[in-house]
Amino acid sequence: MISKVYLLPVIFVLCFFSCNNEENVNRPLVVIGDQVLRKEKLDEIIPKGLSKEDSLQFAEHYIRMWINDELMFQQAQRNIGNSKDIDQMVEEYRKSLILHTYENKLVEERLNKNISEEEIKSYYQQNEKDFLLTETIIKGFILKVPLNAAKLDDLKEWCKKETQNPGSGNIENIEKYCIQNASIYEYFYDRWEPLGKLTENLAYAANGFASPDFLKNNTFVEAQDSSFYYYLNIKECLMPGDKQPYEFAKAKIIDMLRNEKRTAFIKKIENDLYEEAVKSDKVKIYY
Numbered sequence: 001m002i003s004k005v006y007l008l009p010v011i012f013v014l015c016f017f018s019c020n021n022e023e024n025v026n027r028p029l030v031v032i033g034d035q036v037l038r039k040e041k042l043d044e045i046i047p048k049g050l051s052k053e054d055s056l057q058f059a060e061h062y063i064r065m066w067i068n069d070e071l072m073f074q075q076a077q078r079n080i081g082n083s084k085d086i087d088q089m090v091e092e093y094r095k096s097l098i099l100h101t102y103e104n105k106l107v108e109e110r111l112n113k114n115i116s117e118e119e120i121k122s123y124y125q126q127n128e129k130d131f132l133l134t135e136t137i138i139k140g141f142i143l144k145v146p147l148n149a150a151k152l153d154d155l156k157e158w159c160k161k162e163t164q165n166p167g168s169g170n171i172e173n174i175e176k177y178c179i180q181n182a183s184i185y186e187y188f189y190d191r192w193e194p195l196g197k198l199t200e201n202l203a204y205a206a207n208g209f210a211s212p213d214f215l216k217n218n219t220f221v222e223a224q225d226s227s228f229y230y231y232l233n234i235k236e237c238l239m240p241g242d243k244q245p246y247e248f249a250k251a252k253i254i255d256m257l258r259n260e261k262r263t264a265f266i267k268k269i270e271n272d273l274y275e276e277a278v279k280s281d282k283v284k285i286y287y
Contacts, residue, residue, distance in 0.1 A: 030063060032070045037063065103266055111265045115257050123253050124246055131244040136195040136215065140233040143174070144184035147227060151177070156222065156231070163220040163233045183228065189235055192248040199232075215239070 030037040046058055080086075107113070124131065141162075145155065155177055162170040166189070178185035186198065221232040238245070277283040 030067060032067065033074065035070050037066050106269060107262055107265065111261060113258055113261065115254050119257060120250055120253050121246070123257060124249060128243060131249045133238055133240050133242050133244055135240055137192045137238050137245075137248060138195050138198075138215075138234050139189055139192055139236040141171070141174070141187045141189065142184065142198050142230075142232050143178055143182050143186070144228050144230050145178075145182050147224065147229060149181045149229075152229065155181075159222075159231045159233060160220055163235075166235060192236075192238070192245055 026038060026040065028036045028038050029042060042059055042062065045062055046055055050058060143159075145152065149155075155174065158170040158173045158177070161168060162174065171187070175185070175187070186193075215234065215237050219234045221230075221234070223230045274283070278285075
């Protein structure tokens with residue numbers, strides 16, 4: 001047996017967007033059996049700032065999806081019926097969700113998650129073998145400019161001089177030039193960046209320049225395709241197998257230490273609850 005669907009015509013939905021009195025807010029938009037979709041629920045779902053036309057389109061789409069989901073769910077219930085396996089999975093998920101929510105609440109209220117610089121450095125020094133690079137990382141700058149850009153010879157000269165003598169002032173000329181002409185410009189003298197992330201969409205990524213031998217012997221790379229010139233300055237370079245620099249590993253270490261603190265904190269809560277329950281005879285063990 002298929003459930004009957006009762007829904008308001010589009011003209012009434014339009015009216016509801018302009019009429020927000022209490023009666024309209026609570027009035028049903030769609031009824032399927034004992035399930036009701038009201039305008040109040042629709043108002044919560046529709047993104048703010050949409051035009052009336054976009055709001056109506058969004059509402060019509062949501063209403064149709066709600067009807068489809070509800071009809072499929074009711075059809076599934078009739079065909080599957082009561083399932084102990086599903087009930088058990090729902091209960092296990094509910095339990096897991098409550099536990100996770102409570103643990104997060106405890107962590108937010110009671111755990112000091114601040115990690116000191118001393119803790120980070122100590123962990124870094126004691127676990128050096130865990131912080132070896134698996135990819136090439138560099139410091140420098142990278143840029144991409146159209147083939148028809150103005151003063152390309154000047155740009156190339158500035159890039160070469162900055163590579164030969166970092167901090168010589170040429171970077172200011174490069175930055176001013178790139179504001180008006182470059183499609184891509186990234187300056188990262190002050191931080192390490194994975195080489196693959198920087199070059200994944202650039203022409204010279206396929207030119208074999210990323211080999212260890214090439215990078216050890218070149219600090220300035222230029223290449224071109226049918227539309228663009230590419231320039232890469234390499235101030236510093238570390239290869240896979242090298243030790244990760246402290247500043248590169250720091251964020252990862254902070255996450256690891258926070259997770260360790262969280263795990264230890266939750267374990268202590270569990271142990272305290274267990275000991276208290278056994279002591280107060282709330283838990284009876286028969287083995």
